[in-house]
Amino acid sequence: MGRFIVRRTLRLAATIAVTVVLMFVAMHVVPGDPALVIAGMDAKPEDLRRIRHSIGSDRPLGEQMLRWCGDLVNLRLGTSLTSGEEVTRLIVARLPITVSLALLAMLFSLALAIPLGVSAACGRKGGIASAIATLVSQIGMAVPGFWLGIILLLLFAVKLPIFPLFGADTALHFVLPSMALGLGHAAVLLRMTRASTEEELSRGYVLAARSRGLPRRRILYVHVLRNALPPVIALAGVQFGGLLGGAVVLEQVFSLPGMGRLTLTAITQRDLPVVQGCVICFAFVFSLSSWLADVLTAAANPRIVLE
Amino acid sequence: MDEPLLLSVDDLVVSFERPVVRGLSLRLESGKVLALVGESGSGKTMSCLTILGLLPQNARHSGSVRLSGEKLADFSEEDLAKRRRRRVAMVFQEPRAYLDPSMKIGDQIREILRFNLGQSRREAARRCPVLLESVGLGASRVASAYPQELSGGMCQRASIALAISCDPSLLIADEPTTALDASVQRSILDLLLDTVTERRMGMIFVTHDLRAADYVADTVAVMLDGLIVEEGKSSDVLSSPLHPYTRLLLDSLPDEGFLSRKRPMDEAPAAPGGCPFSGRCPLAESACRASLPPLFSHPRGRKARCIKAGAPR
Amino acid sequence: MSDTVVEARNLSKVFPRRLLSSGPRRIVAFEDVSIAIPRGSVYGLVGESGCGKSSLARVLVGIDRATKGSVLLEGRELWGLGSKERKTAARRHQMVYQDPNGSLDPRHRIGTSLHEALIAAGVKRAEHKKEVARLLGLVRLDPDLAERRPHELSGGQRQRVVIARALATSPSFMALDEPVSSLDVSVQASIIDLLMNLRSMMELTYLLISHDLALVAAICDRISVMKSGSIVETGKGRAVIESASHEYTRELRDRSLVMGGNRRRIHGTA
Numbered sequence: 001m002g003r004f005i006v007r008r009t010l011r012l013a014a015t016i017a018v019t020v021v022l023m024f025v026a027m028h029v030v031p032g033d034p035a036l037v038i039a040g041m042d043a044k045p046e047d048l049r050r051i052r053h054s055i056g057s058d059r060p061l062g063e064q065m066l067r068w069c070g071d072l073v074n075l076r077l078g079t080s081l082t083s084g085e086e087v088t089r090l091i092v093a094r095l096p097i098t099v100s101l102a103l104l105a106m107l108f109s110l111a112l113a114i115p116l117g118v119s120a121a122c123g124r125k126g127g128i129a130s131a132i133a134t135l136v137s138q139i140g141m142a143v144p145g146f147w148l149g150i151i152l153l154l155l156f157a158v159k160l161p162i163f164p165l166f167g168a169d170t171a172l173h174f175v176l177p178s179m180a181l182g183l184g185h186a187a188v189l190l191r192m193t194r195a196s197t198e199e200e201l202s203r204g205y206v207l208a209a210r211s212r213g214l215p216r217r218r219i220l221y222v223h224v225l226r227n228a229l230p231p232v233i234a235l236a237g238v239q240f241g242g243l244l245g246g247a248v249v250l251e252q253v254f255s256l257p258g259m260g261r262l263t264l265t266a267i268t269q270r271d272l273p274v275v276q277g278c279v280i281c282f283a284f285v286f287s288l289s290s291w292l293a294d295v296l297t298a299a300a301n302p303r304i305v306l307e
Numbered sequence: 308m309d310e311p312l313l314l315s316v317d318d319l320v321v322s323f324e325r326p327v328v329r330g331l332s333l334r335l336e337s338g339k340v341l342a343l344v345g346e347s348g349s350g351k352t353m354s355c356l357t358i359l360g361l362l363p364q365n366a367r368h369s370g371s372v373r374l375s376g377e378k379l380a381d382f383s384e385e386d387l388a389k390r391r392r393r394r395v396a397m398v399f400q401e402p403r404a405y406l407d408p409s410m411k412i413g414d415q416i417r418e419i420l421r422f423n424l425g426q427s428r429r430e431a432a433r434r435c436p437v438l439l440e441s442v443g444l445g446a447s448r449v450a451s452a453y454p455q456e457l458s459g460g461m462c463q464r465a466s467i468a469l470a471i472s473c474d475p476s477l478l479i480a481d482e483p484t485t486a487l488d489a490s491v492q493r494s495i496l497d498l499l500l501d502t503v504t505e506r507r508m509g510m511i512f513v514t515h516d517l518r519a520a521d522y523v524a525d526t527v528a529v530m531l532d533g534l535i536v537e538e539g540k541s542s543d544v545l546s547s548p549l550h551p552y553t554r555l556l557l558d559s560l561p562d563e564g565f566l567s568r569k570r571p572m573d574e575a576p577a578a579p580g581g582c583p584f585s586g587r588c589p590l591a592e593s594a595c596r597a598s599l600p601p602l603f604s605h606p607r608g609r610k611a612r613c614i615k616a617g618a619p620r
Numbered sequence: 621m622s623d624t625v626v627e628a629r630n631l632s633k634v635f636p637r638r639l640l641s642s643g644p645r646r647i648v649a650f651e652d653v654s655i656a657i658p659r660g661s662v663y664g665l666v667g668e669s670g671c672g673k674s675s676l677a678r679v680l681v682g683i684d685r686a687t688k689g690s691v692l693l694e695g696r697e698l699w700g701l702g703s704k705e706r707k708t709a710a711r712r713h714q715m716v717y718q719d720p721n722g723s724l725d726p727r728h729r730i731g732t733s734l735h736e737a738l739i740a741a742g743v744k745r746a747e748h749k750k751e752v753a754r755l756l757g758l759v760r761l762d763p764d765l766a767e768r769r770p771h772e773l774s775g776g777q778r779q780r781v782v783i784a785r786a787l788a789t790s791p792s793f794m795a796l797d798e799p800v801s802s803l804d805v806s807v808q809a810s811i812i813d814l815l816m817n818l819r820s821m822m823e824l825t826y827l828l829i830s831h832d833l834a835l836v837a838a839i840c841d842r843i844s845v846m847k848s849g850s851i852v853e854t855g856k857g858r859a860v861i862e863s864a865s866h867e868y869t870r871e872l873r874d875r876s877l878v879m880g881g882n883r884r885r886i887h888g889t890a
Contacts, residue, residue, distance in 0.1 A: 204404035211359055212419055212469060213392030222418075226409045346804035347775065459669075488668050488831040490875045515804045518834075518877040545879065559809035560879065561838040563858070566816070570809055573760055 004298055012291045019283040020072060023276065024065050072280065078273030080266075087277040090262060095281065097168050097258035098251065102243040104178035109186035110236060112136070114229070117193025121201060122220065133190055140187025145246050149180035149253040166255030177254045181246050185239050192235050196228040203227075230297045237293020241286040311376030313337045313477055313509040314358065319370035321353045321362065321533075328353050329533035331370070333511075337476065340503065340510045342524035342541065344517065344556065350533040351513045355479045358511075359397055360387040375476065392423040395477040396470035398499075401486045402462030406454040412465050413439075413450030416472060423473045442468040442498060460491040464498065471502055478503060481513045496522055517556050521545050529553050532583035535602060539609035549611035552584045582613070590615050624695065625793050625825045626657045626680050626713070631689035633675055649675035650849040652689070657793075657842075662819070662826045664840030664857075666833055666872070672849040673829045677795040680827065682710035693793075711741065714786035716779075718798040723782045724770040730756075730781050731766030737788035755784040759814060776807035780814065787818070795827040800835070812839060833876045837861040845869045 035051040036043065043051075052058045059067070071077065077087035120133035156176060157163045163176050200206065201224060209219045248260030259278060266274035314335040321328035328350040335341050345351040356362050358372055360379055372379040374394055382390065399405040407415060413435055420431035420438075439449060442464040454462055463483060470478060480499060484492040500523055503510045512523050520527055524541040529552065537550040548554045558568045575586040578596035585591045594614060602610045633649040650672035657663045665673045678684040680691060682698055691698040693709050701709060717723050724733055734752045743751055753763040759780040770778055779799065786794055796815070800808040816839065818824060830836050836843055837858045844854040845868065853866040864870040 204399060204401065205407045207361060208397070208399055208405040208466070208469075209407070210361060210388075211391055211397045213388045213390070213423055213473075214419070215388065215422065218418075218422065223407045223410070227407070346806060489833060489877075490668050490831065490872055493875050493877055496877075516877075517805070518879055521879050522877055555806050557879075559806045561809075561812075561832070561835040562879065563838065565809075565812075565838040570806075570813060572810070572813065574810075 001298065005295060008291055008294050012287055015287045016284060019287070020069065020280070021065075023279060023283075024068055027276070028061065028064075077277035077280070080274050081271045082266075082269050082274075087273050090274065091259070091277055091281055094257060094259045094262050095285075097256055098244065098247045098260060099285065101174060101177055101181065101247045101250070101256065101258065102240060104174050105182035105185070105243050105247070106236060106240060108178050108182035109189055112182070112186040113189035114193050114232065117190045117232075118197050118220070118225070118228075120190075120194045121197035133194060137187045137190050140183045140185075140190070143183070145180050145184050146249050146253050148183060149177060149250050152176045152180055153253070168256045168258070173254075173256070177250050177256065180253070181243060181250050184246070185236075185243060188239070189232055189236060193228070193232050196231050197224060200224045200228040233297045234293055237290050237297075240289040240293070241282075244282055244286060311373070313375060314511075315371075315373045316354070316358070317371045317373075319354060319357060319368065319372065321350065321357055321366055321368045323366055327533050328357070328368075331530075331533075331535060333528065335477070335509045335511065337509050338503075338507050339525045340500070340512055340523050342520035342527045343511055343513045343530060344515065344520050344527055344553075345513070345530035346515045348532065349530040351530050352481055354530075355397065355481055355511065355513060358477075358479065359391060359395060360384075393473050394475055395479065396473070396475040397479045397481065398463070398466050398470050398483045400482040402459050402466055403454050405466060406462060408454050411451055411453055412444075412457070416450075416465075416468060419469055419472045438468050438472055439465075442471075442502075443494075444468065458491075459487045460495060463487065463495055467495075467498060467502065471506065471508075474506065476508055478508050478510045479513070480510060482515070483512075484519060485514070485516070492519065493522075499523065515556075517545060517560060529556070532577070534583060534599075534612065535610070536584070536612040537610065538602070539605075540607065543607055543609055549605060549609060549616035550584075550613045551588045551590055551615070555587070584613075623659055624656045625659050625693070626827070627692040627695075628653050628655050628676070628680060629690045629692070630654055631676070631679060631686045631691065633672075633679060633684070633686050634688075648672075648849045650846075653851055655844055655851065655854065657825060657827060659825055660819075660823065661841040662816075662828055662839055664836035664843040665827060665829045665846060666831070666836045666843060667846035668831060668872075671846045673846050674797050676846070677715065677797055677827060677829050681713045681715045681793075681795045682706065683715065711789045712791050713793045713795070714789060714791040715795045715797065716782055716786050716799050718801055724778060726770050729767055729769055730773070733781070734766070734785055734788065737785045741789040743788070751788070755787055756781075758787060758818065759784045774807075775803050776811060779803065779811055783811075783814070783818070787822070790822075791824070793825045793827070795829065797829045798831070799828070801830065801832070808835075833861060833872050834878070845872065 035048045035057060039047050039051055049058075057064070075088050077091070079086055080090060083090075116129070116133045116136060119129035123129035153165065153176060157165045164170070164173050167173055206219060206224060209223055210216075244259075247258065248263060250256070251258045251260035252264070259281070262274065263278040265271075266278065312334055314333065316331055316333040319328055319331040320326060327348075331350070331354055333341065333343075333354075343351050343354070353362070353366070357368055358374070358379070360382070362368060374390065377390075379387070379390075406412075410418075416435045416438060417428075417431040420426045420434055421428065426434065435450060436445070436447075439445060444461060444464050449457065449461065449465070454465075457465070467483075478499075483499065484495050487495065496519060499510065499512070502508070510523075512520070514520050521541060527537075527539065527541045527544045528535050529537040529544070529550065531552050537544060537548065537553045539549075544553060545557070548557060555570065558570055571587045571589065577583045577586040581596040581598060582588070582591070582600055585595045588595065600612050600614050602612045603614075603616065604610055605616070631653045632651045634651060635647040635649070637645055637647070653676060655663070655665075665676065667673050675684065679686045682691070682693070685699065690700075693713060696709070698706060698709065724730075728736075731752055734755055735748055738748050738751055739745075752766055756763050756765060761777060761780050761784070765773065765777065765781075770781075773781070783799075799815070800811050803811065812835075815826065819826060828836060828840060837860075841857050842854070843857060843860045844851045845860070845866065846852070847868050852868050853860060853864075855863075861869065861873055864873050
């Protein structure tokens with residue numbers, strides 16, 4: 001297991017390194033002078049020189065990259081061009097909200113998908129569990145998250161004032177947004193859970209376990225799920241990136257002060273340091289969540305480690 | 308005789324869209340081994356699953372199966388599970404496919420001991436190595452290994468350990484050595500025979516290889532297309548078969564005379580409603596294709612479903 | 621034409637250990653193997669699973685490359701040829717694997733799989749339909765089966781198709797890797813019968829790889845016994861098994877089942 005973690009961690013480090021380099025290359029390959037973009041078309045040459053010096057774009061490329069890496073390691077992400085605040089501070093204030101939203105949405109989608117998927121796989125072909133699962137799956141895939149968010153707001157915050165309309169102060173503020181965000185992903189996880197469970201149920205060891213008189217419940221929970229769930233967990237880990245992206249949109253709908261709003265605003269305002277900081281942050285969180293999903297999957301099913 | 312037969316099956320019929328078992332009757336006493344010989348599609352596996360009450364949901368069946376006098380059809384799923392725990396166990400064909408790949412061997416054994424025999428963790432932990440030792444897996448690393456870390460032969464021994472852990476009176480072995488190397492087969496057969504002898508169990512040994520049947524069985528029943536076509540003591544059936552299909556199975560064995568023996572070259576489909584072997588039988592005539600022969604009785608307790616198999620009683 | 625169709629001289633296939641992986645220092649598929657397969661013979665390679673016989677066969681047919689030693693096809697060093705020549709030479713040497721499902725593309729009809737083989741064999745498209753029917757006829761299958769998919773066929777029929785496909789290039793040598801192990805016993809016999817028939821009809825030479833000592837002893841002219849990557853004994857057919865000079869051969873022989881000789885009785889009842 002230890003070797004497995006080392007290998008996965010190396011992979012994580014490599015992913016992040018490549019992302020960092022790619023980001024740098026992308027920023028500097030794109031034609032156009034960032035100083036011009038920042039200052040505007042009719043900026044005076046001294047102003048442009050000053051801006052270039054302040055963002056360091058007048059130094060040679062290699063030096064810029066090294067400085068960039070050094071800054072990242074020290075979490076020095078620069079300062080916002082619009083507000084003057086440190087980017088790191090801005091992100092630290094917002095990141096927890098976005099990550100919480102994504103995590104809650106993940107929990108919601110797993111809590112919905114796994115029981116439904118397993119029941120559908122265990123039940124009869126045309127039975128009720130199967131029908132509900134198919135329905136949820138179709139709705140989740142067809143309905144966009146933001147639309148669902150608006151509908152949920154209308155129904156449960158306006159018509160029936162159960163949940164609050166905006167802000168991120170209490171846990172209640174997160175209920176509707178995580179449901180709206182999670183349903184789409186739940187649909188995909190549901191199909192995967194169902195297919196994976198059906199496949200495991202048809203395997204020989206299930207028949208063998210039944211032949212030994214083991215109780216059906218035990219066979220299901222201990223044997224079948226241990227083999228059926230790892231691909232589902234792995235998929236959930238990969239989906240986390242999508243959840244982060246979806247969170248960006250839903251933060252607009254539910255007026256949550258998270259990374260999404262920060263990023264979108266910075267993009268429209270061309271606040272380059274903030275944009276860079278946000279993208280790096282997303283890349284890191286996403287890679288880390290993949291790593292965590294891999295490690296959890298391996299811990300749950302040691303067979304993966306042997307491969 | 309007061310004690311009921313260990314197993315008696317009467318006129319078992321199993322169908323999916325079409326019948327796969329067309330009227331099977333068997334008898335087995337404690338301490339005896341019956342070889343159920345047949346190739347793919349003969350219905351032998353379905354017959355075994357019926358005895359365990361493990362037919363898939365879309366199967367229909369009729370006829371009676373009695374285990375030590377008790378009729379299986381009378382049982383609920385729970386009662387059936389109880390009987391599976393203590394009375395009858397099965398060993399399957401491909402060892403690795405029938406073991407949970409995500410669980411260590413030792414854990415799987417201890418699980419059975421705890422759930423089926425109600426043993427405590429401590430008792431189960433004590434019994435586990437004893438059980439492994441009895442199937443030749445005494446090495447300590449086996450208990451902490453996963454199925455894919457072990458060879459096919461070792462996995463099959465583990466499966467046997469799991470099967471006998473609760474002291475069943477009937478063991479059904481469905482082609483237990485077919486998926487294993489020829490060099491390992493004999494030791495597994497020896498293990499099965501030793502186990503069955505020591506514990507006074509009855510065994511149904513399913514195979515398509517007459518050499519294995521010869522090695523282990525007291526009686527042999529040959530199945531073809533859902534029916535028994537020959538039955539009798541193994542020494543009789545395998546030395547002088549009455550049915551041409553049994554003869555073909557013998558002639559197909561790779562031994563010294565293999566290349567010089569004549570075998571049918573092609574397979575024509577058997578005539579529906581007639582003898583299931585009529586497509587390939589060198590002795591087939593129009594009467595064979597017209598109607599299904601009954602199981603004729605022959606001397607020494609033998610039976611054969613063939614109108615050309617010597618003078619029937 | 622040389623008398624030896626395929627020859628291996630000091631052939632080895634050894635892999636060094638991979639970085640960061642747990643395992644033995646080096647992995648040996650086979651080491652220092654030398655065999656010579658006479659034209660028209662059935663050469664048997666027998667041993668337990670994992671002894672390296674399949675790896676060796678793949679190298680002899682030209683699918684894989686050895687790490688040391690040489691392979692000679694019709695007296696010519698295989699890897700000494702230019703790639704085009706090597707491909708042409710390799711076409712005359714085919715391999716038949718154990719059937720299950722892996723050998724035939726489940727999405728393709730039988731006819732399509734055979735078409736592909738004919739294209740690889742360089743047969744003109746106009747001739748294909750006729751050739752497919754001829755190949756199916758060679759393996760005694762109804763030409764109508766060309767329209768079916770593999771899952772509609774029995775195990776024995778599928779194996780016949782795999783043989784037909786190997787015959788598409790008019791090979792002179794075929795390596796048969798466990799060609800009948802997964803089949804029922806009467807089907808096994810019919811496939812072996814077919815193969816022996818084809819051998820005399822088309823002047824083929826066979827390398828039969830199997831874990832079944834009895835099968836190899838029954839039909840092979842020459843046999844090599846393999847253990848853990850090395851050849852322990854080689855000799856003439858059945859005699860090798862019966863005289864069994866090497867202790868491993870003896871072990872294999874003692875472990876195999878034979879009719880009538882060794883009945884076990886329970887309770888001494890007859």
